[in-house]
Amino acid sequence: MTRQLLEVSQLHRAFGGLVAVSELSFHVTDGEVVSIIGPNGAGKTTAFNLITGVYPPTGGSIHFRGSQVSGMALHKVTDLGIGRTFQNLRIFPNLTVRDNVLVGMTRKNKASMLTACLRLPAFGREEARLNAEADRLIDLLELRQVESQLARNLPYGNQRRVEIARALASDPALLLLDEPAAGMNPAEIEELNNLIRRLRDEFGKTILIVEHHMSLVMEISDRIIVMDQGRKIAEGTPSEVRESPLVVRAYLGAGMV
Amino acid sequence: MDLFLQVLVNGFAVGGTYALGAVGISLVFGVLNIINFGQGATYTVAAYVGMLLMMLTGANVLVAFVGGVAAAFIVGYITERIAVRPLRNQPLQMSLITTMGFGLIAENLVQFIFGPQTQPLSADLSSSVYSIGPVTITNWEIVTLAVVVLATGTLHFVLSRTSFGSAVRAVAEDRRAAVLLGIDVNRLIIVTFCIAAAMGGVAGVLGAALYNAIYPTMGSLSLTKAFAASVLGGMEQVGGAIVGGLILGVAESATAVYISSAWRDAIAFALLVGVLVAMPTGLLGRRDLDKVERTNLSVFPLPPVPRLDLRRMSIWLPVLIALLLPLVINDNYYMRILTIMLMSGMIALSLNLVAGFAGLFSLGHAAFYGFGAYASAILSTQLGLPVWLSITGSILLTGAFGVVFAWPIMRLRGHYVTMATFGLSGLSWMIMLNWIDLTRGPMGIRAIPAPEFFGETFGATGFYYLILAFLLISTGIVLALLNSPFGRAIRAMRDDELGVASVGQDTRVLKMQVFALSAAIAGGAGAFWAHYVSYISPDSFTPIVSISFLAMVVFGGLGSVPGAIFGGAALAALPEILRFASEYRLAIYGLILILVVLYRPQGLLGMRHIAPDARIRKGQPASNKAREEAA
CATH class of the missing domain: 1.10.3470 (ABC transporter involved in vitamin B12 uptake, BtuC)
Known part of the structure; x- marks a missing residue:
C-alpha cells in the first residue's frame, strides 16, 4: 500500500460545547483532486483550519507525507508543503498583485537582510529569480494585465486568483482551496475548472477543495467527501456520491427522501 | 496581619x-x-x-x-x-x-x-x-x-x-x-x-x-x-x-x-x-479577541515605497539642501533647532517602520530612544568607553532591547499592541527613575562626553552633520529593506497576519525583526541626543514622549517615508515656533493632531484613502476586509 500524501484520522474539534468536527477520517493520495462538500456549518472550513494549523484539533491526528502535523502552527505546515486559500479571502489589499505573489515566495528568498541593505549583487540575482518565478504564476493565473494594480482594486474573481497564485508561490505539494468559486461568474468558474485540471496534470499538484458549486465539484473531483454536522457521512466518486441517499437527505432534509 | x-x-x-x-x-x-x-x-x-x-x-x-x-x-x-x-x-x-x-x-x-502646582482641593x-x-x-x-x-x-x-x-x-x-x-x-x-x-x-x-x-x-x-x-x-x-x-x-x-x-x-x-x-x-x-481584528489599518493604502534609486534627483535635492544649510546659517540657536528636527525625523522614521508599515501601533518608542541615550551615557561615563564605541554599542544594545520588547507583544494585535507598548514605555521610564545605581534616578546623568573627530571635539555644526549622517544612513537602510522581501512581508503583515502565516512566514519572527531594526534606529537617535546635550534625565523619556512620536508619524503620514521624516522635523520645530505661546504649547499640539486626523487622516504627505463606506456606495469593488471594516 502506498503511503498517503495526507492522512486524517479521528479528527475532533470542539468550540466550547459546540462540536464542529468529529471522528473525521479521510486520506488524499498524491495527484488526486478531492472535494469536501456538505451543507453550511458541516465543519468543512474547520477541517481545513485544523489541517493547516490555524487552530489545533482537540483530538485525532493529521499526517502529511507520513509526518505528524496536527497542532503545528500555520506557517510551519506551509513550510512542509501545504498551501491554502481562505473562504473569505486573505489577500493583501494594499499590495500590488505582483507583490502579493512575491510575498508568497518570502520563504524561498535566500538573500540575507544584510545583502539587501548593501544592495550586493547576490540580492539583485535573488530578486530577479523570484520575479521570474512570479512572472510564471502571473501568466498561469492570467493576471498579467493587472499585475501592478493594488489587489484591493480588482474584481472579486481576480482577487480569488491572486490568492491562488500566492498559495502556489510557496510551492505546495498539496493545495487546499476553500470555496474558490464563491463569487465567480460562470465563465470564471469554467476557467477555474481548467486551472485546477492543469495544476494537477501539468504541475503535479494534489488538490483538496471545499466547494458549494456542485457542477464544478462533480466535474473535477476524483473523489468526494461529504460532511454533515461535523461528521463524514459519505465518500466516493462523484457518481457514487450523487446516488447516496444519506447525501440527499443531508442536503434536502429527511422529508424529501 | x-x-x-x-x-x-x-x-x-x-x-x-x-x-x-x-x-x-x-x-x-x-x-x-x-x-x-x-x-x-x-x-x-x-x-x-x-x-x-x-x-x-x-x-x-x-x-x-x-x-x-x-x-x-x-x-x-x-x-x-x-x-x-x-x-x-x-x-x-x-x-x-x-x-x-x-x-x-x-x-x-x-x-x-x-498653574502647574499641586494645590489642595479645599483648604478647609x-x-x-x-x-x-x-x-x-x-x-x-x-x-x-x-x-x-x-x-x-x-x-x-x-x-x-x-x-x-x-x-x-x-x-x-x-x-x-x-x-x-x-x-x-x-x-x-x-x-x-x-x-x-x-x-x-x-x-x-x-x-x-x-x-x-x-x-x-x-x-x-x-x-x-x-x-x-x-x-x-x-x-x-x-x-x-x-x-x-x-x-x-x-x-x-x-x-x-x-x-x-x-x-x-x-x-x-x-x-x-x-x-x-x-x-x-x-x-x-x-x-x-475577535473585536481586535477590526483595528486593522488596511483601509489606508500605503503610498508607494520610494525606490532606492540613487540616480534620481528627488532623493538628492533634500540631501543637498541639508548639506548646505550650515553654510547659510551661522546662528547656534538655529543650528540647534535644525539638529533637533533631524533627530526627531530619525525617530519618526523608525516608528513609522513599526506603526506605518508593519501596522503595529506602538506607543513605546520613548523607551527605545531613552534606552539608546542611557546605554551610550552609561557606557561612556561609567565604563569609560570611547564615545564612538559607546554609540555603536548602544545602537546594537537597543536593537537587542527591541527584540526583548517585541517578545511580549508577538501574539497581540490592534489596540492590545498599543496598550502593551504603552505599558512597556511606562515601565522603562520607571526603571530609569528608580534604578538609581545605574541611572542615577531623577538626577539624571551629567557630563556625558562629546565625540571627537581627529582630535577636534564636535561643535554645533559637527553635531548637525553627525545627525544628518545618522538620518541618511537609517533612511537608506529603511528604503533598502522596504524594497526587499522583508519589506514586502511586513507591509503584507499590516494587511493580514494570517495571510502572511499562510505562505510559511512566521509573523512573530517578522515582528521581532522589525522591532529590532526600529529600536536600533531610535536608539541611535537617543545615543546622539545623550552626547549632544551632555545631560539626560528620565523626564525626556516618559510615555507622553512616546505619544508625541506617534503624533509625528500620523502628522506626516503613516506609511510614508518622507512623510514621517517631515512629520518628525515639523513637530519638533513646533515648540520653537510657538515659543511666544509656550503656555499653550501642548494645547496647540493637541489641536493640530485633531485637525490633521479629522481633515487629512492620511497625514500631510500620506496617500488619500477612501472610506470603505464610500467605496461601497460608489459601487466600486471592495474586498471582504473593507466590507467588514465598514461595519
Whole structure:
C-alpha cells in the first residue's frame, strides 16, 4: 500500500460545547483532486483550519507525507508543503498583485537582510529569480494585465486568483482551496475548472477543495467527501456520491427522501 | 496581619477610584471598540471644577461633587462630538490620536488657568480618622467606598435591567445588527460616552478628596491606572474593570508598604504588560479577541515605497539642501533647532517602520530612544568607553532591547499592541527613575562626553552633520529593506497576519525583526541626543514622549517615508515656533493632531484613502476586509 500524501484520522474539534468536527477520517493520495462538500456549518472550513494549523484539533491526528502535523502552527505546515486559500479571502489589499505573489515566495528568498541593505549583487540575482518565478504564476493565473494594480482594486474573481497564485508561490505539494468559486461568474468558474485540471496534470499538484458549486465539484473531483454536522457521512466518486441517499437527505432534509 | 488589613483598606479606597475610571474605559471600549485616551481630562476637569465650586460656595462638598461630575459629563459630550463621532469610518486607532489630542488640550487649559502646582482641593476640607479594631480609616475613604459601591451598583442596574442597558449590550455585540433593529446608535454611543466620562469625573473628585490634592497632570496618571485596571479585568467587561481596579489599588498599596513607595506607580505599567502577555483577555474577559481584528489599518493604502534609486534627483535635492544649510546659517540657536528636527525625523522614521508599515501601533518608542541615550551615557561615563564605541554599542544594545520588547507583544494585535507598548514605555521610564545605581534616578546623568573627530571635539555644526549622517544612513537602510522581501512581508503583515502565516512566514519572527531594526534606529537617535546635550534625565523619556512620536508619524503620514521624516522635523520645530505661546504649547499640539486626523487622516504627505463606506456606495469593488471594516 502506498503511503498517503495526507492522512486524517479521528479528527475532533470542539468550540466550547459546540462540536464542529468529529471522528473525521479521510486520506488524499498524491495527484488526486478531492472535494469536501456538505451543507453550511458541516465543519468543512474547520477541517481545513485544523489541517493547516490555524487552530489545533482537540483530538485525532493529521499526517502529511507520513509526518505528524496536527497542532503545528500555520506557517510551519506551509513550510512542509501545504498551501491554502481562505473562504473569505486573505489577500493583501494594499499590495500590488505582483507583490502579493512575491510575498508568497518570502520563504524561498535566500538573500540575507544584510545583502539587501548593501544592495550586493547576490540580492539583485535573488530578486530577479523570484520575479521570474512570479512572472510564471502571473501568466498561469492570467493576471498579467493587472499585475501592478493594488489587489484591493480588482474584481472579486481576480482577487480569488491572486490568492491562488500566492498559495502556489510557496510551492505546495498539496493545495487546499476553500470555496474558490464563491463569487465567480460562470465563465470564471469554467476557467477555474481548467486551472485546477492543469495544476494537477501539468504541475503535479494534489488538490483538496471545499466547494458549494456542485457542477464544478462533480466535474473535477476524483473523489468526494461529504460532511454533515461535523461528521463524514459519505465518500466516493462523484457518481457514487450523487446516488447516496444519506447525501440527499443531508442536503434536502429527511422529508424529501 | 494588622498591617495587611490596613493595606487592604487603603488599597480598596484608592482602587475604588481606579475601578470607576476603568469602568469608563471599558464602557467605551465595549460599545465603540476604541480606547479613550482623553478620559484623563474628565478627572482633571471634574477635580478643578469641584475645587472652584468649593471656593465659591464655601466648602459645600456635595455641590462641588455634583458640579465636578456634571463638568466631566460635558467633557465626555464634547469629546465624543469632536474627537470620536467624525471618525466612524476611520481605522479605530485614529480616534486614539484625537482623544489624546483632546486630553492634551484640556490638561493644558487647566494648567494655564490654575498653574502647574499641586494645590489642595479645599483648604478647609474636614478630615477625620476612625479606628475599627486595628485598622484606621479616614472619612474620605469611607465616602469613596460608599460612592464607588453606589455608582457601580447603579451602573450595573442600568446595564442589566433597563432597555437602555440591553441596547448598550446589543451595540457592543454587533453594531450593524443594532442599527437594523432600529436602535439609535449615535445617541446611544454619546450617552454611553457621557456616562463613562461621568464615572471618570466621580473618580477625579473622589481621588482629589482622598489626598486633598489636585494638579493638572493628575488625569494622565489616573488614566494609566484606569488602563491597567481595565486590561486586567478584560477590557470590555464592566464587572472586570471593577475587580481590576480594586486589585490594582491593593497591589499599589502593598508595594508602597512592603517594597518602596518609589515603585508604586510602576505597578500599573507592570500589570498592563504582564496581563497582556500572560492572559490578553484579562481575568473576566471573553475568550476570543475577535473585536481586535477590526483595528486593522488596511483601509489606508500605503503610498508607494520610494525606490532606492540613487540616480534620481528627488532623493538628492533634500540631501543637498541639508548639506548646505550650515553654510547659510551661522546662528547656534538655529543650528540647534535644525539638529533637533533631524533627530526627531530619525525617530519618526523608525516608528513609522513599526506603526506605518508593519501596522503595529506602538506607543513605546520613548523607551527605545531613552534606552539608546542611557546605554551610550552609561557606557561612556561609567565604563569609560570611547564615545564612538559607546554609540555603536548602544545602537546594537537597543536593537537587542527591541527584540526583548517585541517578545511580549508577538501574539497581540490592534489596540492590545498599543496598550502593551504603552505599558512597556511606562515601565522603562520607571526603571530609569528608580534604578538609581545605574541611572542615577531623577538626577539624571551629567557630563556625558562629546565625540571627537581627529582630535577636534564636535561643535554645533559637527553635531548637525553627525545627525544628518545618522538620518541618511537609517533612511537608506529603511528604503533598502522596504524594497526587499522583508519589506514586502511586513507591509503584507499590516494587511493580514494570517495571510502572511499562510505562505510559511512566521509573523512573530517578522515582528521581532522589525522591532529590532526600529529600536536600533531610535536608539541611535537617543545615543546622539545623550552626547549632544551632555545631560539626560528620565523626564525626556516618559510615555507622553512616546505619544508625541506617534503624533509625528500620523502628522506626516503613516506609511510614508518622507512623510514621517517631515512629520518628525515639523513637530519638533513646533515648540520653537510657538515659543511666544509656550503656555499653550501642548494645547496647540493637541489641536493640530485633531485637525490633521479629522481633515487629512492620511497625514500631510500620506496617500488619500477612501472610506470603505464610500467605496461601497460608489459601487466600486471592495474586498471582504473593507466590507467588514465598514461595519
